[in-house]
Amino acid sequence: MPATDEKGPGRPPIDLAALRERLETTSGPEYWRSLDALAETPEFEDFLHAEFPRQAAALPEAGSGVARREFLKLLGASLAFAGVSACTRQPTEKIVPAVEAPEEAPGRALFFATALPSAGYGAGLLVESHEGRPTKVEGNPQHPASLGATDLFGQASILTLYDPDRSQVIRNVNEVSSWDGFSSEIRAIVETAKERGGRGLRFLLGTVTSPTVAARLDEIRREFPQARIHFWQPENRDRAHAGAEMALGRRVDSVFHPSRASVVVSLDDDFLGTGPEHVRHIREWTARRRPTGADYDAPRLYVAESTHTISGAAADERLALRADRVGAVARAIAHHVGLAVEAPALPEADARWAEAAAHDLRRNSGRGAVVVGEGQPPEVHALAWAINERMANVGATIEAVEPASIHDVGQADSIAELVRDMRAGRVDTLFLLGGNPVYDAPSDLDFASALSKVPHAVHVGLYQDETARLSRWHVPGAHYLEAWGDV
DSSP, rough: OOOOOSOOTTTTOOOOHHHHHHHHHHOOOOOOHHHHHHHTOHHHHHHHHHHHHHHTTTOOOOOOOSSSSHHHHHHHHHHHHHHHHHHHOOOOOOOOOOOSSOSSSTEEEEEEEEEETTTTEEEEEEEEETTTTEEEEEETTTTTTTTTOOHHHHHHHHHTTTTTSOOOOOEEETTEEEEEEEHHHHHHHHHHHHHHTTTTTTEEEEOOHHHHHHHHHHHHHHHHHHHOOEESSSSSOHHHHHHHHHSSSSSSSSEEHHHHHHHHEEEEOTTTTTSSHHHHHHHHHHHHHHHSTTOOOOOOEEEEESSSSSSTTTTEEEEEEGGGHHHHHHHHHHTTTSSSSOOOOOHHHHHHHHHHHHHHHHHHHSEEEEOOOSSSSSHHHHHHHHHHHHHTTTTTTTTEOSSSOOOSSSSHHHHHHHHHHHHHHSSEEEEEESSOOHHSOOOGHHHHHHTTTEEEEEEESSOOOHHHHHHSSEEOOOOGGOOOOOO
C-alpha cells in the first residue's frame, strides 16, 4: 500500500512496497542518508543539481543507463583515487603497544619534588605538571627548609620558565650565532688551555652548595692545574663567616630554630622575610606564637632595624635606627648580659630598648636567641655569638654547623682578585656561569671595564643582561625546572 505524504500536499507518495522489493534484491553494503535518496525522488534530484551544479549539467538523464546518483558516486570515487595516486607511498610501519606506558596523560596532573636554588641553598618544592609542562609550585611538606610552604619567589619562579624575554639563541658579540660556531671556538680554546696547563683560564660562579658541581670543579682543577675558580653573589655570608671565625675560631653557618625560642633579639635581620630559611622561620615562629593553653607563655620579639621589614612588623618591641648604630646597640646588650664589653653612650630610646632585650634574654637563658643580618660587619656577628654563648643559647636555639658552600674564601676577596687579574691581562678566557657581575659587583671594582680586557668571555644565563651584552659569547641558561641538579 502506498505511503501517505507526510511533508505537504502536491508531493507524490513514496512507494514503500517497491522500496522493500528493491532492497530484497540488493547485495552488499549500500548507504542512504534518507528515504528520498533511496527512492531517488525528484526533490532529491533537484538537491543534487543544486549541490553540484557544474557536474550536474553533464549528468545523463534518467533512463539513459546510469542514474545521476550512481554517476556522482563514481565521480567522488574517481577524485579520491586521483588524490591517493598522487601521494608518495610511505614505508610500512607497525604499531605495537608500549612496554611501559608513558606517565603523561592529557588532563591528568603529575607531581614531582624539586628544590628552588636561592643564594646557593635549596627550598623544597612540589611541582604540578600537565603534559610535561610545570604549571604550579607549592612547598614540600617533607623538606626541612619549607615544611609545606613557599614564598613569592617560589611562586614567581614558574613565570620565569615561560618568560618570553628569556634568551632563546646563542649570541656572538650580540649577534645571533649557532651552537656549531660556539662549540668549535670553545673546543679550540680548551685545547689551547690544555697546552698551557690552564693558565689564563678562569671561572666565575655564585654560591655553590651542590655536590655535583663541586665534583665537576674538582675535575677542572685536575685537568687544568693553573686555572682559577672565583665566586661572587651579592647576597653572601662573608661577614657572618668572618664574625664566626672571630668568635669561635672557625667558619660556621648558624642555624636558628624559632620554635625553641621564648625571646628573639633581631639586629637588622629580617629572618621572617629574607634568607634561604625564612619560610621555615615563618612556619616555626607562627606555630610558636599560637596559644596552646592557660599556661601559655607568649614568646617576645625584639627587632632593631634600619628599614621596615616583615620581622619588624611582627615585633613586640621595634627600634628604628641607622644601620651603622646597630653595633652600638649590640655592645649595650652584651654589657647588660655580663660580658666584658664597655657600655656605649646611646640615645635614651636605644638604651631602654637594649636594656629590655637583655633583661628578657637573662630571664630566658637557653631559650633565647640573638640573630644578626648578613649586612652587618663581622664585629656585630661576633658579639651575637658571644651573647648566645653567654646565655647558653648555642646548641639550643642556635646551632653552629659546617658551611654548606664549597669555597673557603670570602666572595668579596675572590671577585676583587679576579678583577685585578683581568686588568693585568692575566685572564685569557673567562666563563661566567650565571649571575650578572657587571650589574651587582662592588661598584669600586668597575667590573665592566675589566671585562673588556678579556679576549674570550663566555656568559651563561637566563637573560641577555648587562654582563651578557659585554661578553663575547652568550649562551642561554637552563631554568631549574627544566634541568637536573642538586643543591
